[in-house]
Amino acid sequence: MRHRSLFLTLLSATIVFGAWEIAGRVPVSFAFPTFLESMAAFWVLIVEGTLFTAYAETLKPLVVGVTISAFLGIGLGLWIGLSEKIDWLISPIFVVMQTAPLAALIPLLVMAYGIGLTSKVFVVCIMAMPVIVLNTSGAVRNTPASLKEMGHAFLGSRSDIILKIILPAASPVIFAGLRLGISAGFIGAILSELKITPTGVGDIITFSRSIADYPTMYAAIMSIILLAVLFLNVLERIEIFLFGGNNKGYVSE
Amino acid sequence: MTKSTTNIEHAVTVRNVHKNYGDVQALENMSLDFPRGQLTSLLGPSGCGKTTLLKIIAGLLPATSGEIIVNGTPVTGPGPDRAFVFQDFALLPWASVLRNVAFGLELRGVAKSEREAIAEKYIANVGLAGFENSFPHELSGGMRQRVGLARALSVDAQVLLMDEPFSAVDEQTRRKFQEDLLGLVKNENKTFIFVTHSIEEAVYVSDQIAILLPRPSRVSEIIKPSGFRHKSADHIRRDPEYLDIVDNIWASLRSYVE
Numbered sequence: 462m463r464h465r466s467l468f469l470t471l472l473s474a475t476i477v478f479g480a481w482e483i484a485g486r487v488p489v490s491f492a493f494p495t496f497l498e499s500m501a502a503f504w505v506l507i508v509e510g511t512l513f514t515a516y517a518e519t520l521k522p523l524v525v526g527v528t529i530s531a532f533l534g535i536g537l538g539l540w541i542g543l544s545e546k547i548d549w550l551i552s553p554i555f556v557v558m559q560t561a562p563l564a565a566l567i568p569l570l571v572m573a574y575g576i577g578l579t580s581k582v583f584v585v586c587i588m589a590m591p592v593i594v595l596n597t598s599g600a601v602r603n604t605p606a607s608l609k610e611m612g613h614a615f616l617g618s619r620s621d622i623i624l625k626i627i628l629p630a631a632s633p634v635i636f637a638g639l640r641l642g643i644s645a646g647f648i649g650a651i652l653s654e655l656k657i658t659p660t661g662v663g664d665i666i667t668f669s670r671s672i673a674d675y676p677t678m679y680a681a682i683m684s685i686i687l688l689a690v691l692f693l694n695v696l697e698r699i700e701i702f703l704f705g706g707n708n709k710g711y712v713s714e
Numbered sequence: 715m716t717k718s719t720t721n722i723e724h725a726v727t728v729r730n731v732h733k734n735y736g737d738v739q740a741l742e743n744m745s746l747d748f749p750r751g752q753l754t755s756l757l758g759p760s761g762c763g764k765t766t767l768l769k770i771i772a773g774l775l776p777a778t779s780g781e782i783i784v785n786g787t788p789v790t791g792p793g794p795d796r797a798f799v800f801q802d803f804a805l806l807p808w809a810s811v812l813r814n815v816a817f818g819l820e821l822r823g824v825a826k827s828e829r830e831a832i833a834e835k836y837i838a839n840v841g842l843a844g845f846e847n848s849f850p851h852e853l854s855g856g857m858r859q860r861v862g863l864a865r866a867l868s869v870d871a872q873v874l875l876m877d878e879p880f881s882a883v884d885e886q887t888r889r890k891f892q893e894d895l896l897g898l899v900k901n902e903n904k905t906f907i908f909v910t911h912s913i914e915e916a917v918y919v920s921d922q923i924a925i926l927l928p929r930p931s932r933v934s935e936i937i938k939p940s941g942f943r944h945k946s947a948d949h950i951r952r953d954p955e956y957l958d959i960v961d962n963i964w965a966s967l968r969s970y971v972e
């Protein structure tokens with residue numbers, strides 16, 4: 462089973478990278494480097510240490526923003542899901558946040574908070590939080606009523622019912638929201654570096670594009686994707702650790 | 715004096731209970747006594763308010779008016795004196811059979827080793843020994859129902875509220891369960907309130923049968939089969955009194971079906 466999934470991963474990676482290599486050799490566009498050129502540039506970024514200094518910058522708004530979004534998002538989602546009044550009051554904000562054109566909001570953020578870390582954290586949060594909040598609140602609201610009733614009948618306190626019934630029941634959907642939210646947070650972090658001030662990885666992208674060093678630009682983009690995949694894997698581990706076998710399907714008619 | 719004698723006689727008293735869901739009147743002026751240590755069935759057509767009455771007794775739903783008295787105290791919410799067996803089982807899908815059965819005790823703060831020992835005993839009692847570490851999705855409907863039953867038994871409440879606990883099992887298993895239930899009533903010294911659709915089942919297991927009318931529901935008749943209770947399981951189903959009661963109930967319910 463494990464071997465097979467590893468094999469499939471390798472197979473799909475080979476297909477994607479092979480197609481990239483071929484498309485780069487054709488070439489599709491002179492601004493589209495081959496896979497091997499990009500990997501070479503990636504190697505240079507690592508050896509010269511540029512990538513690490515860049516990530517030291519980029520990770521700051523990313524980690525701060527994603528952490529805030531995760532904790533605040535799940536907390537708010539829980540609160541919204543448990544109370545209809547709060548839902549009515551707060552949910553619309555996140556629906557608007559999710560649909561707002563972020564690029565148009567950035568100048569406003571810069572005006573209010575300057576070009577420093579605060580604005581970038583805001584961008585990450587605006588990208589990451591809505592889906593976490595909306596998924597959490599939806600999942601909490603959809604906890605089977607009969608399970609809550611059972612907890613009540615067997616004398617569970619309100620916190621028992623939340624911790625032992627509602628959260629575990631909602632956890633698969635909450636984690637799906639976290640995955641989407643964190644991916645969006647990555648996009649937000651890079652977007653903020655491209656649109657506010659070019660620092661970190663955003664700087665590598667902007668600079669290498671300006672001097673037409675496309676392999677380096679693609680290497681930088683690749684590194685983000687790689688990091689995001691790594692992050693999501695860690696998240697999956699956390700989910701399995703916290704809620705082991707919660708994906709057991711629902712058994713009630 | 716009168717009060718204390720009724721308390722000893724009746725574990726649960728339902729007095730003038732009305733229940734409205736918005737415009738829908740589910741129960742109308744329902745009054746009913748549940749004798750201690752006996753099994754009372756609620757029998758009536760679908761949608762007549764049996765689950766509603768059971769949940770009001772459990773303290774899960776407020777009555778619109780009227781009162782429920784359990785062991786002399788009016789019900790204001792769920793309590794340790796009552797345990798519920800749910801029509802849809804209400805098992806935690808992510809928890810093993812052992813944790814599900816022990817869950818009522820877990821919510822009461824009983825230590826892990828102690829509650830698991832109790833749960834194991836009741837798992838064996840309902841015939842699920844060996845399935846302690848299975849998950850609900852790995853069990854058949856009838857087995858899930860037994861998990862719900864074991865959970866209710868393990869909190870050792872005096873009153874057991876059972877909402878169609880045998881609805882998901884085949885006829886053979888059902889007969890086996892009915893016999894087991896008679897054993898429980900005899901040995902556990904608990905008061906059972908039992909909802910069923912089946913006339914035969916009600917007559918077979920009950921000390922008292924309350925026949926409910928369709929919405930808005932009242933008690934139309936109370937029947938107390940007594941003549942064949944002492945007979946062995948096989949003989950009951952051939953007992954003339956048993957057959958007569960089944961026929962009579964069918965005669966009085968038939969008009970509502972037509």
Ligand SMILES: Nc1ncnc2c1ncn2[C@@H]1O[C@H](COP(=O)(O)OP(=O)(O)OP(=O)(O)O)[C@@H](O)[C@H]1O
Binds near residue numbers: 760761763764766767
């Ligand atoms: N939450 C609710 N809101 C509105 N109406 C309800 C609600 N729950 C039950 N009812 C109504 O109250 C009536 C009684 O419902 P109840 O579930 O008590 O019936 P029942 O006798 O248990 O039926 P069954 O034998 O099919 O389980 C039904 O007509 C139903 O439509």
Ligand SMILES: [Mg+2]
Binds near residue numbers: 764765766801877
């Ligand atoms: Mg019902």
